[in-house]
Amino acid sequence: MVAGSARPGPARTRSEAEILAAGLRLLDSGGSAALSVRSVAAAVGVAPNAIYTYFPTKAALVKALLDDLLGGLVGDGPADGRPWREEVGGLVTALREVLLAHPGAVPLLLVSAFDGPNALAAGERLLAALERSGLSPADAARASYLLQTYVLGSVALDVAELDPTQLRPDDDARTAARRSALTAVPAEHYPRTAAAIDVVAAYSGAEQFRWGLERVLDAVAPRTS
Amino acid sequence: MVAGSARPGPARTRSEAEILAAGLRLLDSGGSAALSVRSVAAAVGVAPNAIYTYFPTKAALVKALLDDLLGGLVGDGPADGRPWREEVGGLVTALREVLLAHPGAVPLLLVSAFDGPNALAAGERLLAALERSGLSPADAARASYLLQTYVLGSVALDVAELDPTQLRPDDDARTAARRSALTAVPAEHYPRTAAAIDVVAAYSGAEQFRWGLERVLDAVAPRTS
DNA sequence: ACCTGAACACCGTTCAAGT
DNA sequence: ACCTGAACACCGTTCAAGT
Numbered sequence: 001m002v003a004g005s006a007r008p009g010p011a012r013t014r015s016e017a018e019i020l021a022a023g024l025r026l027l028d029s030g031g032s033a034a035l036s037v038r039s040v041a042a043a044v045g046v047a048p049n050a051i052y053t054y055f056p057t058k059a060a061l062v063k064a065l066l067d068d069l070l071g072g073l074v075g076d077g078p079a080d081g082r083p084w085r086e087e088v089g090g091l092v093t094a095l096r097e098v099l100l101a102h103p104g105a106v107p108l109l110l111v112s113a114f115d116g117p118n119a120l121a122a123g124e125r126l127l128a129a130l131e132r133s134g135l136s137p138a139d140a141a142r143a144s145y146l147l148q149t150y151v152l153g154s155v156a157l158d159v160a161e162l163d164p165t166q167l168r169p170d171d172d173a174r175t176a177a178r179r180s181a182l183t184a185v186p187a188e189h190y191p192r193t194a195a196a197i198d199v200v201a202a203y204s205g206a207e208q209f210r211w212g213l214e215r216v217l218d219a220v221a222p223r224t225s
Numbered sequence: 226m227v228a229g230s231a232r233p234g235p236a237r238t239r240s241e242a243e244i245l246a247a248g249l250r251l252l253d254s255g256g257s258a259a260l261s262v263r264s265v266a267a268a269v270g271v272a273p274n275a276i277y278t279y280f281p282t283k284a285a286l287v288k289a290l291l292d293d294l295l296g297g298l299v300g301d302g303p304a305d306g307r308p309w310r311e312e313v314g315g316l317v318t319a320l321r322e323v324l325l326a327h328p329g330a331v332p333l334l335l336v337s338a339f340d341g342p343n344a345l346a347a348g349e350r351l352l353a354a355l356e357r358s359g360l361s362p363a364d365a366a367r368a369s370y371l372l373q374t375y376v377l378g379s380v381a382l383d384v385a386e387l388d389p390t391q392l393r394p395d396d397d398a399r400t401a402a403r404r405s406a407l408t409a410v411p412a413e414h415y416p417r418t419a420a421a422i423d424v425v426a427a428y429s430g431a432e433q434f435r436w437g438l439e440r441v442l443d444a445v446a447p448r449t450s
Numbered sequence: 451a452c453c454t455g456a457a458c459a460c461c462g463t464t465c466a467a468g469t
Numbered sequence: 470a471c472c473t474g475a476a477c478a479c480c481g482t483t484c485a486a487g488t
Contacts, residue, residue: 145433146437
């Protein structure tokens, strides 16, 4: 009984969840560069290499952290009864919001795959809602691809124009960042670009996103004519 | 005459262009992680800190390298006489292609701003073509935003699903990568996702991109009705 | 089994010194 | 002005040793 499946040796002094929570705190307070194996280890009070008892590599830790972030996207119940367009828009908007609430996570997400259990569950829910709209599975798959590119692309644009020291900015801070980009563009050489930044800056990021989302939803909606 | 604007001291032994070319070679052969100040210095045969004579920081070097990559997007002449939709599609497709030809550059581009002279020139050309379609400057600005998110998002999805060791993959390699992602998704838990990967894998990345591009162009085209 | 101390092979950047 | 050697404060990861 002592041998077999029971593990000998001392119990672990930390938990995966504790380590991921510390990692998220570092990401939120210092951006993506502040998340290192060594900084996480210091935050939970162990030696750097002790982290490798919980996660085999830094990449595995990052992947777990990112998927945790997506945990709130899908509730427990089955597909709700909302109209498909509302549910699809809600899912996509919620994804954007959770990412912008943790901008330090965005550079990590953009370069890593998107295939943890919570990401897959959200994608499954998205496909189900799209099929409820009347799209064939094949068309729903392509619509899902287009919606994913939209969220990732718009979040990438939003975060790239932020001052790296500006963490957890609200919508106003992002608008200000866009305005400051304007002054950096020499209007005499790039008149349309300067004017375009001015136009876009008049809208908050959320309005801008919603505008594009409606266009994308129109583009993928089943042809009724 | 000796004093004044003439610079004393030895001439520089390298050039910015030489350093950027070495950087791109490293990026293409080893991915984004292979581009370091020290590896570039070794490639051009100087001490690591000599790079700081040419670029003030690594970020400045990366920015210059990325903008160089966009140098071929815009020709010399004024806007050509092609229909607006063709020119817009051509610009956007060319951007996608230059990025996928150098996948190591994608992680760098996704997290940095997009505001070098060549990026601005391409953006200016894009806005001009959109205005030729009949869109107001304000609508052209929003259309440009949507098109940018599409390229960035689709390139991010394309590169994220690649094996990091797989450099400069052709279209077939990317299709194979997508197929291998399929086997990783447990179909019993995520039936729609597994089926969707199968659908998407039946198309090459270029076909998939063109499908979405046509939808996005439809979505932003001026309403003629 | 888990944790530690020490080490390895890196990294970006700075500084003082040589020419 | 440009380049070098040396150093500083990091990084992810591995290994041998302790419990």
